[in-house]
Amino acid sequence: MKALVLDGIGQPVQLRDVPTPQPGPGEVLVRLQAAALNHRDVWIQKGQYAGLRFPIILGSDGAGTVAELGEGVDASLLHQPVIIDPGQQWGDNPRAQGRSFQILGLPQNGTFAECVRVPAANVYPRPAHLTAEQAAALPLGGVTAYRALFTRGRLQPRERVLITGIGGGVALLALQLAVARGAEVWVTSGTPEKIERAQTLGARGGLSYREAGCGKALVQLAGGPFDLIIDSAAGPGVAELLEAAAPGGRLVFYGGTTGTMTNVPPRHIFWKQLDILGSTMGTAQDFAGLLELVNETKLVPIIDSVFPLAEGEQALRRMAEGEQCGKLVLRIK
Incomplete structure (x- = not known):
């Protein structure tokens, strides 16, 4: 698959061919249609984020369709349009995240790619009134x-x-x-x-x-x-x-x-x-509450601009310069 890969601190992301991940037990493979940027991606690129590792595929936000299922995953998810909750392993305390909490895009490879592997529990039905680009603009910020x-x-x-x-x-x-x-x-x-x-x-x-x-x-x-x-x-x-x-x-x-x-x-x-x-990110209950409100009110996230995946570095530079008003989105498919 094609993916934007970051090789080190201060390096531009590079579009290249990488192996397509395979979903493990309890996981799904999402074929992405769109991904969105967050300041987190810029901070990782600058080396201003904990737990750095390279090479890494950035990106916490994404929307697409479920392409493959890992062992034990409900078969009804296959081919469904979904939006991804980027927060993983929050823990048992709803008041604060546990030590194992992580965000998609570091340490696990993220959504600046044609496909991403995530836990099945982290995919939700895409709001029907949103395009893939609009849905991708919602998760982390929302x-x-x-x-x-x-x-x-x-x-x-x-x-x-x-x-x-x-x-x-x-x-x-x-x-x-x-x-x-x-x-x-x-x-x-x-x-x-x-x-x-x-x-x-x-x-x-x-x-x-x-x-x-x-x-x-x-x-x-x-x-x-x-x-x-x-x-x-x-x-x-x-x-x-x-x-x-x-x-x-x-x-x-x-x-x-x-x-x-x-x-x-x-x-x-x-x-x-x-x-x-x-406050940092949110629980699965917060994410479900967000989607309930979005569906109820037909809220549409504000998009500043959409870039093709190959122009991801230009999108990162626009974010780093603070020029945007709204989300920066990468169109993948």
């Missing part, structure tokens, strides 16, 4: 957003939500999911164009996170503080988020792209009685 909003963030209809860094895949999906559940959503971004795009998806409005005093400004703009804040940046901007949080509010961090939290005023945390929460 389950991350779903868990941050609902499982960890306990979002309720009509609550006021702030989602930072709109334009990235998780943030946009969080916006769509929150709007679908009847929340009042506001956003931040580094560019006015991305805020305007968010408003077309249901956001009430937003501000630049580069603006001095943006926490107070957001509260004034929104007409009140925020019940739930979803953030992936952390860093020095957390002080502004604490300023914007409502008493009894929740802050959920699913990343830390701007580094260590500095100059965080603890008075806001204890006086407002805030919940500071972390």
Whole structure:
């Protein structure tokens, strides 16, 4: 089969012929039609991720059809259109992943290929209203957003939500999911164009996170503080988020792209009685809940652009430069 292979840190991915994997007991072989990029792929390419090994086929998100079945797998899965849950071996504790948890695309070969081998428990029926490219744009970002909003963030209809860094895949999906559940959503971004795009998806409005005093400004703009804040940046901007949080509010961090939290005023945390929460990926129950909401509301993930598999390196460079607004997708078949 054809696959994009990463041979080492800082190397471009190379399209080459590799052996087609064979499904073992309890596994299926999915013939992929589309795969989607995540920042995780860029971090692995840069060597900024734990557990590196090379060569590796990147890619956590994918959609296709079940082509082969391993021993013990239900025969009705054969030839079914499916979407892949990229989280494997979460463990028995729904509150946090276990030591064996892993994400498709490292350490196991991922979806930037014509075929991928995954546990049968990790394939779900593809939502009928989505194309293969749209379905491929959903899994990792979708389950991350779903868990941050609902499982960890306990979002309720009509609550006021702030989602930072709109334009990235998780943030946009969080916006769509929150709007679908009847929340009042506001956003931040580094560019006015991305805020305007968010408003077309249901956001009430937003501000630049580069603006001095943006926490107070957001509260004034929104007409009140925020019940739930979803953030992936952390860093020095957390002080502004604490300023914007409502008493009894929740802050959920699913990343830390701007580094260590500095100059965080603890008075806001204890006086407002805030919940500071972390969230990573999601359980099988989170993934099933995501698909239930997507099917119920006919939600369609936002795609920035689609590249052929052979142009995967160009897609990675677009992601690394932060140019996209929505998911970057590779068309495979």
